[in-house]
Amino acid sequence: MDPARKRRIRMVIALSCAVLLVGALAYTSFSAASTAVEPSQLLASTNPGESYQLTGKVVDGSVVRAREEIRFRVRDRTNKKSVAVRYVGAVPDPFREGREVIITVRSAGAGAPPHSFIGEKDTLITKCPSKFKESGPAAPASDAKKS
């Protein structure tokens, strides 16, 4: 076979593979993706069975641990609209009230309180803070002397 033709064929095959890969990536990423939402968007509308990647801040005073389950509310970053989340699985060390979290959730379904969601196991991630200062004026850190 003419070498130039051979090279053209190889090029066409390589480009076809690249186009196929891009097509597959685009298709599967849209079909496998979780919609990234804030609580106010979940309050506006949810589809039963669909999973969402919920992002927001853990509401102060909302964290309740009950045996292996943990319950908390997640609110929008900029307002107070919040949804309830029940979660079983690994809780990252930085998880606490007021901290930003990302968790994959589904609607808790019929029989559950309205606007409540179930977190998928081991999907809870908490933003790793670069610092952990509480709000309020600076005060001495630790008063306790060595015991």
Added chain:
Amino acid sequence: MATVGQACLIFALGFSLYGVVASLVGARTGREALVRSGRRSLYALFGLAAVAFLITEFAFLSSDFHFTVVATHSSTTTPWYYRLAAMWSSQQGSLMLWLTLLAGWSSLCVVMLRGRLRDVAPYAVAVLLGFGAFFTAVMLFSASPFETVPVAPPEGVGLNPLLRHPSMMIHPIMLYSGYTLFTIPFAFAVGALIVRRVDAEWLRATRVYALAAWLALGTGIILGARWSYAELGWGGYWAWDPVENAALLPWLTGTAFLHSVKIQERRGMMKIWNASLVLATGTLAILGTFLVRSGVLDSIHAFVEEGNTVAWFFTALIVTMIAGSVYLVITRRDNALKSESRLDSLLSRESAFLGNNLVLVAITFVVLWGTFFPLISEALTGQKEAVGPPWFDQYTVPLVLILVLLSGIGPVIAWRRTSWPQLWRSMRLPAIIALLVAVGCVLFTPGNGDVAPLIMFVVGAFAIATSLQELWRGTRARQAMTGEGPFAAFRLLLARNRARYGGFIVHIGVAVLFIGIAASSSFQSVRDVRLGVGEQAMVSGYTFTYVKPVAKIETQAGRLERITLGSQVRVTKDGKFVANLYPNRGYYPAVGSMLGAVSTYFAGESTSEIGLKAGVTKDLWVAETPDISSLMPVVRRGDAVFEKAAGQGLNPEARSIFLAAALNGLTARYRNNPPAAQFRIIISPMVFWIWLGSIIVFIGGVIAAWPSVGAVRDRVRARQAARVAKDLGRA
């Protein structure tokens, strides 16, 4: 001190900008004095950055809370060695680290290459100084480490407890070394393209920096994985988080470049590809810093504060880099980047390298697409969506399988062309070993329906066997020729061709690493369980018993650092003792809180210290979340008592003594009445292989990067030639 530091940054910016102009004008007009002056600006940048860096480190070490960055990222209760590392936990400190490393590595490179690449170097120096000017400007106008307050707070916030891990002291330095070292081949590629001199010399001259960057970045990635495994309390080492992916992207294209550069050196082929890879790698290195520092994507790592303007600086830089790279490659494609020869056969080492490159670039594209998918989907549909680890695994697992297979074929296939019988002769033994491993997998591995790990074991064994075979053959051939003993022959074999045989050792390490990843991710047993004292949990035949609680107060410099609550967990198998593990959780006090005197000690950050028994075949891993709810009523009563006492004029010294007694009482209460605690128990096979493989990769990388006798000789000859040329020019 802060004023001196700020002055250093201002001068650094001035020298950088001057150096860019001097280098460019010098290169354009041929005025050697200006070129030299530009080069000296780079050394000056390094000197000034080093002084600014040391001032910042000294402020951290001496807990000078006049520096805002020190007050918000360190404290007197932070151990001194973590105080040093606290610098790069901040935005300002990490930018300072970036600048210092960039200036340091660039200066080293320019010194080493003095007299070589005389036409390319001035442009490369201009690009490197451009990066220096960029990072200096970002610090001066957006994130200065030298911001001070007139009255220092009595105590700082402290280093995030999650970062108090040995690997976190080195991890950022390695990552940033990787990023900054990758800018050196980038800069020389730009220079080579500008002067249209895209021969193999600039590749040879800068390959060691690409290799060092690859090594440093890989080490940084592994240290991050180790930290995640040991510190984050979830038991994993990789989560496809955008910040993790950011480091992986330039490492992947860098790996591709280190292979394809061989083809250009050998055959003068793939010039466009190599130039594009180097330019892409440099851009991805900046993109990595951008992702970490901008907060543009939702990540577990949020180093970014409100009102962050760094993103705009980085966006401008990345757009400039991409546009400039595309322009240079397109305008040089028909002459300077024209291939000198063609691919002779698909059955050749060039093809294997090309295949390896295509797979690596495909993985890069997959990771890039998945990482930026939230932005892509938002741009296309108006809805922000994200893909998770299963999506990444779906593509990367088969691609990595092909990659490991190719790493086994590459070493035994000849350049230009080979025949099937020749190839079979070279691969016969490794293929038989792989076949035996396949039979072993079918017979002995637990069937969970997932064939990918089994294929990885087989191709991994094949890759290891081919590399070992090549090392063995090389040693035997040397012994036959020189009569040396086996160890001397092996050592000299490595010394004579470091790149080749160091590369084989890297291949062995990579295969071992991926075998570890395949086994630990596919055959892992995880159980989340709540246990009271004396209760047991069974996981994969092991019995985990909560023997007794552990509670103590830990101090630093005479002040409370953290309260530790944990347990002793005894592990047995078939009634036989295996290990005692001590998982615990450290509670750090919240600084500046408005909470009560006692509750403030439970309101800060808390972090897990895992109990781990690591072994060659499996790791026993336990993390604990103590239930402190039973302590909270007592804590609240303590708050009320101290509030009342404060109203009655309790002096600070007496308060400290009573508070210490109260906290001791709390820990004693936890020890005497331990509530049930939540445990995560994981049994992961072959995690050790991941760390072992990484060490092998590191050793192989060092061997490959170490300057060979020939390279030193070449450098000396080039310097002599340059000197002679200069003298002749004068004459």
